[in-house]
Amino acid sequence: xGRSRPYRQLYLLPDLEEVHQQRRHNNDRDRxxxxxxxxxxxxYECHADWHCCQNCxxxxxxxxxxxxxFFHRQDAVKIDRWGNLQPGGIGLNWAGDPEEIxxxxxEQGLVADASGGWARRIHxxxxxxxxxxxxxSPPTS
Ligand SMILES: [Zn+2]
Numbered sequence: 001x002g003r004s005r006p007y008r009q010l011y012l013l014p015d016l017e018e019v020h021q022q023r024r025h026n027n028d029r030d031r032x033x034x035x036x037x038x039x040x041x042x043x044y045e046c047h048a049d050w051h052c053c054q055n056c057x058x059x060x061x062x063x064x065x066x067x068x069x070f071f072h073r074q075d076a077v078k079i080d081r082w083g084n085l086q087p088g089g090i091g092l093n094w095a096g097d098p099e100e101i102x103x104x105x106x107e108q109g110l111v112a113d114a115s116g117g118w119a120r121r122i123h124x125x126x127x128x129x130x131x132x133x134x135x136x137s138p139p140t141s
Contacts, residue, residue, distance in 0.1 A: 027083030031108040032124070036069065038104045044069050044096055049076035054093055067096030069122075089125030098122060 029048070036046035047070040051057040057072045075090035089111075094101055098114035101122055105112035111129075114122045 028085045028110065028124075028126070029079055029083035031110050032105070035104040035108045035110065038107070039069055039101060042100060042104075043067055044101075046070065049073060057093060065095075069094045069096070069101055085124065085126045087126065087129055089123050089129065091121035091123050094122055 032048060036044075036048065039046050045061055045065040045068040047057070047068075050070040050072050051060050052073045054072060057070050061068050061070075069092050071090050071092050078086050078088065078090050080086055092101070102112045102114045105122075105124060109127075110124050111127050112122055112124050114120075
């Protein structure tokens with residue numbers, strides 16, 4: 001009967017903990033963080049989970065920043081508890097050289113797309129989402 005069992009065992013499952021450890025330094029959130037680190041060296045102001053929305057995120061940037069990359073809370077919640085992107089990916093607000101940003105993301109193994117041009121956000125999607133060519137264009141949100 002499960003009733004006599006300590007509750008604690010339900011939450012501290014060793015195998016889940018192991019999976020978490022394995023994924024800890026090799027998930028999408030880490031890849032994005034590493035890409036941001038490289039972009040900072042190139043003079044970009046970079047932020048993950050930066051304010052609640054685009055307007056607030058833009059307003060909070062340093063006034064002198066001409067190059068920046070960030071994603072705000074509404075996209076941060078699309079990254080799961082293990083730090084991985086969900087179907088549909090996330091969008092980055094940015095200013096600077098879109099190719100430079102995309103290359104930095106791709107160097108970390110992320111799938112990034114800046115084909116939307118200047119007016120559009122750069123999308124990062126899961127590799128799994130682009131194995132099907134019909135899904136190669138990220139959603140236009
Ligand atoms: Zn806001």
